[in-house]
Amino acid sequence: MSQLFKAHLGSTGRKMLAVRLADFADDDGKGIWPTVGRLAQETELSERTVQRFLGEFVDEGLLIVVKKGGGKPGEATRYDFNMAAIARLPSSKSVADGCHGVTHDTVSPVTPTTATGDTDDADGCHGVTQTVIEPPIEPLEREGAREADLKDGDDPSKFVQRVKALEMGRANNPWPGAIASSTAWALQQFEKLTPEERRLAEERRDAYLAECKAQKVKNVALGVYLRDKKFLDVVPSAVRAQAASAKIAVAPFGPVWAGMRALALIDGPEHVEVPLDVRDRIGQTFEALRRGSETRALAYLHGKGIELGPDGELIFPYDFDQAEYRRRTIESGYPRANELHLQAKGRERGIAEARFEALADLCEPVPVGSELFERWRAHHEAAGWPFVPDPGSMPVVYFPKGGPEALNDFETAARAALRQERSDDHAA
Incomplete structure (x- = not known):
């Protein structure tokens, strides 16, 4: 606890309060449960001030509430120090900025005029002559290791976020x-691991849960999984199998x-058929609509580019057959794309194999209504593709990077990425 x-x-x-709390803690910063009254008496602070400082320490993440007190008379709240948060605290000013100048004396000098102490010091620098015991200096290796952790992405400031990810999972x-369970306690166990152990704990999370399910045994709590390093017990082949079958959530748009x-669009449409009697069917539908509403029936014809002749006959455009085939292809020729469209219309998250996550870096956000957005719309129309559903109030919709002109580059990169992901799974 010398960091304090x-x-x-x-x-x-x-x-003063932090140092007194450290006196109650063990070497790992745990087991702090003095009463507010005792802390106030020993620090000469008011109870209200002690309560305020304790609340601030909790809000700042320096203290973790292990068990709330007050259930019984005289029962104190139990705290643990968050050692990772304490390690990130800035250092106080060096002694050189104080009254000793640059001499770095740790004992107040006694002169003939101050033989009974420094109470007569004109500057009021020393209240009494007191030997100050400096805390042991932390090894440089520890600081170096922490810097290395940061370079490797093992940033202590992200530990809470990573533990929450372990709790919630990646795909619901x-x-x-x-x-x-206690997130705070799980966080403490996570902090005790080495950077490599933390990586393994995250990597093997799903495999551990799947193995428990396969063996029909109850999984341990997350904190116990980290404390007992259960991730080391997972057979590597199970990890690879789980990775191969892992799923990710797919956000609409x-x-x-x-x-x-x-x-799905680049792969081309599936075969669709136009019934040979399609014109007769349209005539029958028109008559059925006409019996209910003339306006609705005429709107139906107008939508298909069909005119109503003076004698009531239907006049089909010269390219009707091609246009009808095109319409049916857009509606039902791209089932995988239309399934994604249906999810987007309902603002529902889909589920896909984890390997498709490699496509994320190949797409970019396009502002709705922008020039690039309209170029994508025109490209879909020219290619006979269904366009994206109405995004509503969403400001952007993702498309492949580089616009329609770069679709070939996207396809090459996307198929290469998916092949690599699949080959990695098979090699595993």
Whole structure:
């Protein structure tokens, strides 16, 4: 807990309380449960001030509430220090900025005029002559290791976010029982792991849960999974199998959605048939609509480019057969794209194999109504593709990077990425 002696905490009172709390903690910063009254007495702060500082420490993440007190008379709240948060505290000013100048004396000098102490010091620098015991200096190796962690992406400031991700999962698969477990305690166990162990814990999460389900045994709590390093017990082949079958959520109008949709369109339409008696069927539909509403029946014909002759006969355009085939192709010739469109209309998240996540980096957001958005619309119309559903109030919709002109580059990169992902799974 020597970090607290060197940390800048904002005020003398906060520093005094933090150091006193450290006296109650064990070497790992845990097991703090003195009463507010005792802390107030020993720090000479008011109880209200102690309560305020404790609340600030909790809000700032320096203290973790393990168990709330007050259930029984005299029962105190139990706290643990968040060691990762304490390690990130800024250092207080060096002694050189104080009254000793640059001499770095740690014992107040005694002169003939101050033989009974420094109470007569004109500058009021020393209240009493006191030997200050400096806390042990932390090894440079620890600081170097922490810098290395940051370079490798193992940033302690992201630990809370990573533990929450372990709780919630990547594809609507939360850790069973996490809602009733302590996130703070799981965070403490996560912090104790090495960077490599943290990576393995995240990588093997789904495989561990799948293995428990396969063996019909109950999984342990997330904190226990981290504390006991259960991820090391997962057979590597199970990890690879789980990775191969892993699923991801696909957000409507998002980058993965856009990549999957573009490939479905590029693959071309499935075969559709136009019935030989399609003109007779249209005539029958027109007559049925006409019996209910003349206006509605005429609108039906207008939508198909058909005119009503003076004698009541239907006049079909010269290219009716080609236009009808094109219409049916757009409506039903791209089932995979239309399935994505249906999900987007309902603002529903889809599910896809994890390998499709590689498409996200190949797509870009396009502002709705922009010049590029309209170029995409024109390209879809020229290609006979169904365009994206109405995005409503969404400001952007994702499309392949580079606009319609770069679709060939997108296809090449996308198929290469998916082949690589699949070959990695098979090699595993």
